Amino acid sequence: MVYAATDGTGASDVLLVLAAGSRLAEYVNNTVTQTQFYRSIWLDVSRRLAWLEDFAEADRAEAGRAAPERLGRGIQLENVSFRYPGSEKPVLEDISLDLPAGKVIALVGENGAGKSSLVKLLCRFYAPTAGTIRVDGTDLAALSSADWRARVSGAFQDFFRFEYPVYQSVGVGDLPRLDDPAATRTALVRAGAEDLVSGLPHGLDTQLGTAWEKGVDLSHGQWQKIALARGFVRDTPLLLVLDEPTSALDAEMEHALFERYAQAARDERQRDSGRITLLVSHRFSTIQMADLIVVLDGSRLVEYGTHEELVARRGQYHDLYSLQASSYRAGARR
Template identity: 60%
Template sequence: MWRLCKLGYQHEPWLLVAAFVMTLLAAVPDALLALWLKILADGVLHHDRRAALLAAGGLALSVTATWLLRTLSTRISRRFRDRVTIMLEAHVARLQASVATVEHHERRDYLDRLSVLRKQVFVLDHMYMSLFSTCGWILRLGVTVALLMSINPLLAFLLVFALPTVLSSSWRPGVERRIEEQYAAHSRLADHLFKTATTPAPGKEVRVIGIGRDLVVNRRSEWEQWYKPIAAARWTSAAWHSAAWAVFGAAYVGAVLYVATGLHGSVGNVLLILAAGARLSSYIGATVGEIGFLRGIWLDGSRRLVWLENYAASFDTTADLPAPDRLTDGIRLEHVSFAYAGSDRLALDDVDLHLPAGKVIAVVGENGAGKSTLVKLICKLYEPTGGRILLDDTPLDRIPAEAWRLKIAGAFQDFFRFEFRAGHSVGLGDLPRLDDVPAVTTAVGRAGAEDVLERLESGLDTQLGSTWPDGAEVSFGQWQKLALARGFMRDRPLLLVLDEPTAALDAETEHALFERYAAAAKESTDGRITILVSHRFSTVRMADRIVVLDGAHVVETGTHEELMALDGHYADLYRIQAAAYH
């Protein structure tokens, strides 16, 4: 909680202080209303005109001040909330984007935490107001208890009887949040089914297959599996919370009877305990509600936010070396193993591999052999479970992920469709040159995507995506070419990764494209390494070295001619594919 308060103060110090002070100031005149009523009653009964006028003026001043200060507090608080909301959303987005690996996007337990956090981040701005309000209610409680103690000190024990309500209020949200996270997988699946049933991308398949009704039914079922345990927890906690309030209610009734009969209190004192006691009840209720909100949302959400901050900061803690400007020996993998979170099966097992500088390397193997995993480890999208990766003689884990990725360019089979202007969709591949039209045009040429631009009405200025105003409908193959162009934006990367980015292109086009780029890569003088992952052996055979993966192991390496002469796994795969073309 303290870290979140500090974050708010760093971004909006004056608004935070002003909102807090105004909330406290608004609490004082409101809490004094019971006192003015006591003075008014005593003044009327004792025919004390001065006391009666003082009380009437005090009442008028308290009501006016309460309204004025609340209005000012609301305006300042709203201004603070608007600004801090943008800050918090940007903070969470920046943290997720800054995590060095992509593991948090794939681990179920992390996805559950992030799913809850994403829902909570939109109300985190309320947390500051809730904290301020809690302080205001506590101040009101303090003033009210002081007024009650002016009748008799024993009345302070009303607060003791209020403790069960505070404890139950603090306990309830924690229980509910734990249940919510425990069953978050059902909530995520329900959201996924809803998006599948209502968004354009799966629309054709949903209708052709005829699964629309099933999606709705299954979505309801998943939602029920998420909601029923939460509802049960809420009923149980509500019963305990009601019992706690019953204890306080009984104590309050007893206090009124004690003042009226036991102490033979004056009319003013009886009116004071009735007014102050009633307000004490509402103040405790409001305080308990705010504490429950703080406990259930802010403390819970802030803990997840702190977890995300710590998780993002846990990477590159030993990274103290710069990324190299050139490679002389290349990239080495020494006894590298890797298993995905939640799986006992190794995706790569004790891999020893040398990728020589200045060479084009092809990686082949059947589905699930570990090709994409190998690429992701080299790009620092994952950390090896065992072994190490070296750039020349420098351990990769000693180089910050961000610095190494500035030396990487490439395109992946699971590319994303950035629905921006076409020029920006490509230019994102080298952000400093986002609006550099010659650089973008060159990248488009490298990817062989000129035909895509020719079909776009405004060329690079065309908005992509039919859901946007004047947006162009773009086919999957065209998206893939634009993604490939984005990967070719950087002129001098040390590592170019092409992980099956041209699956939608025909074999002849792919071969010509990579043949042209491989020739350019071999002319580089900085030791650039190109890694090509492809199922098409007509493209693979042009590589300087071919790495064959099978069952998480590197089983063969060599040129096309060497591997064919070896007559092993590669030769079998090559002959199977060649036979399919005849």
């Protein structure tokens, strides 16, 4: 409540008090709102940090068996289902699947079909909600997670831009060889990125990122090539995951890159390690290079086989392939 002064105070002074009081109330209200907002964020971050610390501690406590040096049979999924923490909706349901050693395998499906979730389970970023994943007959959960991840390599559509010198931005894909220029050069060749680096002012020593003095920025496609090279640093991973790592490249460049890599994956050295290469792409010209194709739809496995078998079956894969092929033909006519 505001009282008018009786000592000659004018109406303008009363209005000033009213305005100041209104502004003060607004400031107090905003402060309370922001305090509650930051408090909710702090509590959420604290819960996530506590979960992460518990997860890391449990991971350290679990010694586990060593990952195999090579794959003989491959990876088998038995009635695997998965839903993300806090969600009741499964993203994968009752998946039984054989991923044979030494094969290039493509995952196909519409957005939300569960392709990336399956990749995360195989990398052991998450554990299945139900069912079992076996590596040469051994439950993946029984293997040391650190040891298994050291035998897994990958490149993903969502990647981090490490603002290091080029050789380190690539080398973090295999930390023991972080400062090994020979390993970095080999990875860049595998990713088709050697021309990119040769065009940089200091080659492998070029500092990436404009936040640094004399740092160089790259286009999205160039950053993606660096990330792809990072996934190719390890020479003999047991599982190589390529989850749409070339989405910023044109279809022709992606096709040439994976055609070369698919052939390399089948050479004698890769067969000796039994490496499984898992490819996720929406481009069927790339998918056709796979030895086997897995088709997911609505969290379930609906088809599995070679490109020729699935086209002849005239099921969902046939429809998706035909739709994309007709789009390409229509674009070529224009």
